[in-house]
Amino acid sequence: MRGFTVPLYTFKCPAGDQFDAHFSMAEVPAAVDCPDCTQPARRIITGVRLAQTNSSAYQLLDSTKRSAHEPDVVTGLPAKPRSGPQPVTTNPLHQKLPKP
Template sequence: MPTYTFRCSEGCYFDALFSMAEVPATAECRNCGGLAKRVITAPHLSATSSAAFQLLDHTARSAHEPAVVDRLPSRGVARPQRVTQNPLHAKLPRA
């Protein structure tokens, strides 16, 4: 939900959360109780990487747009086993 900044005639500033469809042009000042007008400010942009946003978008999209499979996986082709060279992995149980 976007944050909007308001300023009253007394010079008080405060922030308020409103949905974009319901944001009022004026609000009651939280400090002095006067009438405050909405102030145009710079948007609060996130510093999150695009990879993080892609993951969030993919997760949200998969909830209402699940991936559709157009054919069954083939049974005859076995996946190659990955072999590790790490000596610590030799102590792990084998499936």
Template sequence: MPIYAFRCEGCGTFDLAREVAAAGASADCPHCGEPARRVFTPPGLVRLTKPVRGLLDLEEKSADVPDVVTQMRGRPMPQAHAHGPTPPWVLAH
């Protein structure tokens, strides 16, 4: 069930879980009982950790404008055997 933010004029903001069909309706403040209006906030991406948010931003960027790679990065591939490279379906001994 989605969580929506609401703002009471006297008490401030509070979160409320409710069905999507009732998303636009006002809610009563849990502190004073007065009607509160829904506040539109950005998606919950701010609640992600910094590394996860960075990876999501990188993934979104690479969808439209991929980086041009000029150098090989990462670990080198394992050395090939005397009979040539080992196929990926063969287990090592």
């Protein structure tokens, strides 16, 4: 399985039924059997959807954005300044943990 959303393709059969199906870009067939009449339904090229999902530049941008944000998430936890001895349970995050 891949980490990103599988593109959605639209098919239309000779009887006029139209339906959507998910395929990876490498596996999408030119035609699939219609679920209603079992005739071969041909894939319709939908420019808008393909423009969103078929762009490698978009995926590169997405992964770049993610890798830039992850370090902030990991190191972004607020560090409580310690002012003298404190009980361990004053941290609200610790109170959500199950008691031993």
